Amino acid sequence: xxxxxxxxxxxxxxxxxxxxxxxxxxxxxxxxxxxxxxxxxxxxxxxxxxxxxxxxxxxxxxxxxxxxxxxxxxxxxxxxxxxxxxxxxxxxxxxxxxxxxxxxxxxxxxxxxxxxxxxxxxxxxxxxxxxxxxxxxxxxxxxxxxxxxxxxxxxxxxxxxxxxxxxxxxxxxxxxxxxxxxxxxxxxxxxxxxxxxxxxxxxxxxxxxxxxxxxxxxxxxxxxxxxxxxxxxxxxxxxxxxxxxxxxxxxxxxxxxxxxxxxxxxxxxxxxxxxxxxxxxxxxxxxxxxxxxxxxxxxxxxxxxxxxxxxxxxxxxxxxxxxxxxxxxxxxxxxxxxxxxxxxxxxxxxxxxxxxxxxxx
Amino acid sequence: xxxxxxxxxxxxxxxxxxxxxxxxxxxxxxxxxxxxxxxxxxxxxxxxxxxxxxxxxxxxxxxxxxxxxxxxxxxxxxxxxxxxxxxxxxxxxxxxxxxxxxxxxxxxxxxxxxxxxxxxxxxxxxxxxxxxxxxxxxxxxxxxxxxxxxxxxxxxxxxxxxxxxxxxxxxxxxxxxxxxxxxxxxxxxxxxxxxxxxxxxxxxxxxxxxxxxxxxxxxxxxxxxxxxxxxxxxxxxxxxxxxxxxxxxxxxxxxxxxxxxxxxxxxxxxxxxxxxxxxxxxxxxxxxxxxxxxxxxxxxxxxxxxxxxxxxxxxxxxxxxxxxxxxxxxxxxxxxxxxxxxxxxxxxxxxxxxxxxxxxxxxxxxxxxxxxxxxxxxxxxxxxxxxxxxxxxxxxxxxxxxxxxxxxxxxxxxxxxxxxxxxxxxxxxxxxxxxxxxxxxxxxxxxxxxxxxxxxxxxxxxxxxxxxxxxxxxxxxxxxxxxxxxxxxxxxxxxxxxxxxxxxxxxxxxxxxxxxxxxxxxxxxxxxxxxxxxxxxxxxxxxxxxxxxxxxxxxx
Numbered sequence: 001x002x003x004x005x006x007x008x009x010x011x012x013x014x015x016x017x018x019x020x021x022x023x024x025x026x027x028x029x030x031x032x033x034x035x036x037x038x039x040x041x042x043x044x045x046x047x048x049x050x051x052x053x054x055x056x057x058x059x060x061x062x063x064x065x066x067x068x069x070x071x072x073x074x075x076x077x078x079x080x081x082x083x084x085x086x087x088x089x090x091x092x093x094x095x096x097x098x099x100x101x102x103x104x105x106x107x108x109x110x111x112x113x114x115x116x117x118x119x120x121x122x123x124x125x126x127x128x129x130x131x132x133x134x135x136x137x138x139x140x141x142x143x144x145x146x147x148x149x150x151x152x153x154x155x156x157x158x159x160x161x162x163x164x165x166x167x168x169x170x171x172x173x174x175x176x177x178x179x180x181x182x183x184x185x186x187x188x189x190x191x192x193x194x195x196x197x198x199x200x201x202x203x204x205x206x207x208x209x210x211x212x213x214x215x216x217x218x219x220x221x222x223x224x225x226x227x228x229x230x231x232x233x234x235x236x237x238x239x240x241x242x243x244x245x246x247x248x249x250x251x252x253x254x255x256x257x258x259x260x261x262x263x264x265x266x267x268x269x270x271x272x273x274x275x276x277x278x279x280x281x282x283x284x285x286x287x288x289x290x291x292x293x294x295x296x297x298x299x300x301x302x303x304x305x306x307x308x309x310x311x312x313x314x315x316x317x318x319x320x321x322x323x324x325x326x327x328x329x330x331x332x333x334x335x336x337x338x339x340x341x342x343x344x345x346x347x348x349x350x351x352x353x354x355x356x357x358x359x360x361x
Numbered sequence: 362x363x364x365x366x367x368x369x370x371x372x373x374x375x376x377x378x379x380x381x382x383x384x385x386x387x388x389x390x391x392x393x394x395x396x397x398x399x400x401x402x403x404x405x406x407x408x409x410x411x412x413x414x415x416x417x418x419x420x421x422x423x424x425x426x427x428x429x430x431x432x433x434x435x436x437x438x439x440x441x442x443x444x445x446x447x448x449x450x451x452x453x454x455x456x457x458x459x460x461x462x463x464x465x466x467x468x469x470x471x472x473x474x475x476x477x478x479x480x481x482x483x484x485x486x487x488x489x490x491x492x493x494x495x496x497x498x499x500x501x502x503x504x505x506x507x508x509x510x511x512x513x514x515x516x517x518x519x520x521x522x523x524x525x526x527x528x529x530x531x532x533x534x535x536x537x538x539x540x541x542x543x544x545x546x547x548x549x550x551x552x553x554x555x556x557x558x559x560x561x562x563x564x565x566x567x568x569x570x571x572x573x574x575x576x577x578x579x580x581x582x583x584x585x586x587x588x589x590x591x592x593x594x595x596x597x598x599x600x601x602x603x604x605x606x607x608x609x610x611x612x613x614x615x616x617x618x619x620x621x622x623x624x625x626x627x628x629x630x631x632x633x634x635x636x637x638x639x640x641x642x643x644x645x646x647x648x649x650x651x652x653x654x655x656x657x658x659x660x661x662x663x664x665x666x667x668x669x670x671x672x673x674x675x676x677x678x679x680x681x682x683x684x685x686x687x688x689x690x691x692x693x694x695x696x697x698x699x700x701x702x703x704x705x706x707x708x709x710x711x712x713x714x715x716x717x718x719x720x721x722x723x724x725x726x727x728x729x730x731x732x733x734x735x736x737x738x739x740x741x742x743x744x745x746x747x748x749x750x751x752x753x754x755x756x757x758x759x760x761x762x763x764x765x766x767x768x769x770x771x772x773x774x775x776x777x778x779x780x781x782x783x784x785x786x787x788x789x790x791x792x793x794x795x796x797x798x799x800x801x802x803x804x805x806x807x808x809x810x811x812x813x814x815x816x817x818x819x820x821x822x823x824x825x826x827x828x829x830x831x832x833x834x835x836x837x838x839x840x841x842x843x844x845x846x847x848x849x850x851x852x853x854x855x856x857x858x859x860x861x862x863x864x865x866x867x868x869x870x871x872x873x874x875x876x877x878x879x880x881x882x883x884x885x886x887x888x889x890x891x892x893x894x895x896x897x898x899x900x901x902x903x904x905x906x907x908x909x910x911x912x913x914x915x916x917x
Contacts, residue, residue, distance in 0.1 A: 016520070056532055068828070176420045
C-alpha cells in the first residue's frame with residue numbers, strides 16, 4: 001500500500017480483530033457520560049445527535065431566524081438548566097422499540113375489536129351507555145388529539161435530542177390513541193344502529209360539560225413555552241382530567257354496562273401515559289433539583305401548575321354530570337376526582353415541587 | 362374444504378373504508394376559540410387552501426407496517442454478521458461511512474422537528490396524519506442510522522472515527538456542510554425551510570442519489586447493511602414527497618406566493634446540488650473499489666435521477682402554475698459535474714485535508730485511473746499526478762499533502778453559502794454583505810447569501826427569512842494553530858494519545874500510521890481572514906489569480 005519502504009503485512013479481512021493497532025478495540029461511543037455504568041442502546045441512539053455549541057459545536061449554529069435566534073435556543077422555555085443534556089428518557093425509546101410497542105398496541109386493539117364484534121358484543125351494550133360512548137368518549141377523543149397536536153409542536157423546541165425525542169413519542173402515542181378512539185367508535189357503529197358519529201365533536205364544541213376540558217386543552221396548545229406544554233400535558237391535564245375520565249369513568253363503569261371492549265381500548269392510553277409520565281417526571285425532577293436553577297424551576301412549575309391546574313380542575317368538575325348518565329352506576333365522581341388529585345400530589349412530590357396552592361393540600 | 366374458502370373469508374367482517382377512516386380522523390381537529398395556538402414559526406407565504414392528504418393512511422396501519430420493515434432490516438443485519446460480511450467488505454468504502462453516518466442522523470431528526478412547523482401552518486387537519494407519520498419516520502431514520510453506525514463500529518476492522526461520531530459531527534469542516542442541510546430544514550421562513558428546501562427539493566430530488574444510488578455502490582463493495590437500512594429509509598420518502606407536494610399545491614395557486622417560490626426553488630435546488638453532489642458524488646466515485654465500466658458514473662446517475670426524474674417530471678410542470686423555473690441553474694449544475702469536475706475537485710479537497718478528517722482515505726490507483734478516464738475523458742491529465750502525489754506522501758515522515766508545497770495544490774477559499782470550498786476556481790466570486798467581505802463558490806451561492814437570505818426580496822419585505830450565522834468558515838476556528846494542536850483539539854486522536862484517527866491509507870499497522878509528531882510544525886490559516894485583510898485592489902488581484910486555478914506538478 002505504501003509507496004516506499006517496507007510493505008506492511010497484508011490484512012485480508014475488514015472484520016473486527018483482523019488486525020491490532022492503535023484504537024482497534026475502541027468500540028463504544030465515547031463522547032458522552034452514560035447515566036448508568038454502561039451506555040444503554042437508547043443513549044447510543046440519542047445522545048448528542050442534536051448538537052450544542054456548549055458541547056461539540058465548534059462553528060456554532062450556522063443559520064438563524066431573522067431576529068438572530070439560532071436554530072435551537074435555550075430561551076424557548078422559561079425553565080433553566082445547568083445541563084440540558086443530563087436528562088434521559090425513562091422509557092428508553094428509540095425507533096425500534098417505539099414501533100414494536102405501538103404495533104403491539106395496534107394488534108391488541110384489533111383483536112379486541114374484531115373478536116368483540118364477531119361475538120356480537122356491541123349489540124349487547126346498554127343503550128344508555130352507547131349514548132355515553134358516542135357523546136362523551138366521542139368528545140374526549142378531541143382532547144387526546146389536542147394533546148397530540150400540542151406535543152407535536154413542542155418537540156421542535158427542546159434543547160437536547162433526549163428531550164425532543166421524548167416529547168415526539170408522547171405526541172405519537174396521543175395521536176394514535178385519538179385515532180384509535182375515532183376508528184373504534186366508527187367500527188362498533190357498524191354493529192349498533194343509530195349511533196351518532198358526529199355527536200362527539202358536537203359535544204366537544206358545544207356541550208357545557210366539555211367546555212372546561214376544551215379550554216384546558218386549548219390553553220396547553222396555546223402555551224408558547226414548550227416545556228410548559230409538556231408539563232401541563234403530563235403533570236396536570238393527564239392525571240386531573242384525562243385519567244379521571246379514562247380510568248375513573250370509562251374503565252370502571254363499562255363492565256357494568258355489558259361493555260368489555262371499551263376498557264380494553266382505553267387501557268392502551270393508560271399504558272402510554274405511564275411511560276410519558278415517567279419521562280416527564282424524570283425531566284422535571286432534574287430541573288427541580290438543578291444545583292443552580294432548582295429554586296427558579298420549582299417556582300416556575302408552581303406557576304404552571306397554578307395556571308393549568310385551575311383550567312384542569314374546572315374541566316374535571318364540569319365533567320361530573322357524566323358519572324350520572326350510565327344506567328348502572330358503579331363509580332362515584334368524587335372518589336375519582338380525589339384519586340386524581342392524589343395522583344397529582346404524588347407526581348408533584350416525585351418531581352419535587354409544591355402543588356398545594358394549585359389543587360389543595 | 363370447499364373451493365375458494367380461505368381463512369380471510371371466514372374471519373372477514375364489515376369494516377369502514379380507508380377513505381372514510383381518513384375522513385373521520387381528519388375531523389379530529391377544530392379551530393380553538395378559548396385560547397389562540399402557540400407561536401408559529403414565521404413565514405412570508407400565504408396559505409389559504411388546506412392541503413389534501415394523498416396517502417389516506419391512518420396510524421393503526423402505519424405502525425405495524427413500519428415494524429415489519431424494521432424486522433426485515435434487523436434480520437438482514439443479523440444475517441450479514443452470520444454471513445461474515447465484514448470479512449469481504451471493502452475498507453475503502455466503510456471509511457467514508459464514518460463521515461456520511463456522522464452527518465445524516467441530524468438532518469433526519471431535523472426533518473422530524475420541521476413537521477411541527479408545517480403542521481401548525483397548514484390550514485385544516487387533513488394532512489396532519491401525514492405530517493405525524495413523517496415526524497415518526499424521521500425519528501426512525503435518525504435512530505436506525507445511529508444503530509447502523511454503532512453496528513459498523515462494533516464489527517469493522519477500524520472503529521476509530523465511529524467511536525467519536527457525534528463529537529466529530531460538531532467539529533469537522535466536512536460535517537458542517539451537512540449541518541447547513543439540517544439547519545436549513547428548520548430555521549428561517551417555515552415554508553422555505555420545512556416545505557421547499559426539505560420536502561420539495563431535498564426529499565423529492567436528492568434522496569434518490571443519497572438513498573438509492575449510494576446503497577447500490579455499497580453493495581458493490583461488499584456492504585449489504587447500508588442498502589438494507591437505506592432502501593428501507595427511502596421507502597418512507599414517498600410519503601414525505603406526497604406531503605411536500607400537497608402543501609406546495611396549497612400555496613401555488615396564490616400568485617402572491619410565486620415570487621417567493623421562485624426564490625426558494627432556486628436557492629434550494631442549487632444548495633442541495635452543491636452539498637449533496639459534493640458529498641455523495643465523492644462517496645460513490647471515490648469510495649468504491651468496483652471499477653466495472655458498465656456501471657453508471659455519478660454523472661450518469663445524476664442525469665437519471667435529478668435531470669430526467671426530478672427536473673423534467675416535477676420541476677418543469679410547475680411552470681404551468683406560473684412559477685419561473687431557473688433552467689439555467691439545472692444546466693449549470695450539470696455542467697459543474699460533467700465539465701467542471703465538481704466531484705473530482707471535492708474528492709481532491711477531502712484528501713488534501715486528510716489530517717483534519719476523522720476517517721481514512723486511501724490513494725486512487727491505476728485501476729481507478731482507468732475507470733475515471735473512461736467515464737470522464739481528460740480526468741487523468743487533470744488528476745492523475747495528484748493521486749500519485751497523494752500516494753507518495755501517505756508515508757509517515759513525508760510532509761503531509763496539506764502543507765507540501767511541491768504538489769502545486771492551492772488551498773481553496775470556502776463558500777459562505779453552501780460551505781463547500783470554491784473548488785471550481787473560475788467561478789469564484791466575492792461580495793460585501795452588511796459591510797463585510799464574503800467568498801463564494803458560484804454566482805448562485807453569492808445570490809443566496811446576499812439576495813435570498815435578506816429582509817427584502819425584489820422590493821417585497823421578507824421578515825421571516827433566515828440569516829446565515831456562526832463561524833461558517835471552519836478555517837477561522839483554527840487560524841494560527843499548529844496542525845497537531847488543532848487535531849488534538851478536534852479530538853481526532855486515537856486512544857493511545859498519539860496516533861491520528863485519520864490516515865492517508867488503509868494500512869492497519871501501527872508502524873505505518875501517522876502520529877501527532879508527524880504533522881507538528883505546520884500552521885493553519887484562514888483564507889477568508891487573509892482575503893479580508895487585503896486592499897480592494899489586492900482582493901481583486903487575488904481573486905483574478907485564484908480564478909486562473911492551479912496545475913499539479915508532475916509526481917516524480
